[in-house]
Amino acid sequence: MTIPVRPETDRKIDELLTVYPMKGSALLPALYLVQEEKGHLSEESMEYVASKIGLSAAFVAGVVSFYTMFHRKPVGRHHIQVCRTLPCALSGSDDLMAHLKGRLGIVDGETRSDGAYSLVSVECLGACDRAPFIQINDEEHGPVDPAKMDEILKRLEPR
Ligand code: FES
Missing domain, CATH: 1.10.10 (Arc Repressor Mutant, subunit A)
Known part of the structure; x- marks a missing residue:
């Protein structure tokens, strides 16, 4: 082999x-x-x-x-996981996901054609007290609303 x-x-x-x-x-x-x-x-x-x-x-x-931390297919340089489990859903993760889809121009489970971002909804990421919670690669963020998300995306953009 x-x-x-x-x-x-x-x-x-x-x-x-x-x-x-x-x-x-x-x-x-x-x-x-x-x-x-x-x-x-x-x-x-x-x-x-x-x-x-x-x-x-x-x-x-x-x-x-x-395990959602493992990828069977190539993912974007910034792999964004949005928790969709109840505490996060009650705190606005659906709105956050809709916001991200609009900002990135991709749907749940997709990688952008330039390879910069992939977006996926996942089950509980173990930080329910910080709902709505997301993870970008190994970086954790929460609570995140659309305005906070825009700040995070701005930091990720190449300068
Ligand atoms: S429910 Fe979202 S992190 Fe646990």
Whole structure:
């Protein structure tokens, strides 16, 4: 099997496998490392991680599709996740999503053609006390209303 990652990433995964008493515990950090390098987790990448850890490719694919932080397809440089679960919905996440669709010119689940933004609604991001809550890549924001969103987008725009 060809190794679909850089030697450095492969080495880091080998190191992870020495850290955890059970190899399976290295799965999430290994997936993170591969996604960090590639931007998303292709079938080939998931098969590679599965074989490194000794799990089935189907199991790894199941884990990847369960967690919204993992991407099976390429996403935008700024990947915006908008929580749609009840506390956020009651606090205006629908309005925020509509605002974002208008501002970015894309729909839920889409990546803009210039690759700058992708937008997706997701279930609870674990910060319900900051509703409506969003995450952009690893950055958390909340509460966010349309005006605050415009400020955030302004900061993301290239200068
Ligand atoms: S309901 Fe939105 S972060 Fe929990």
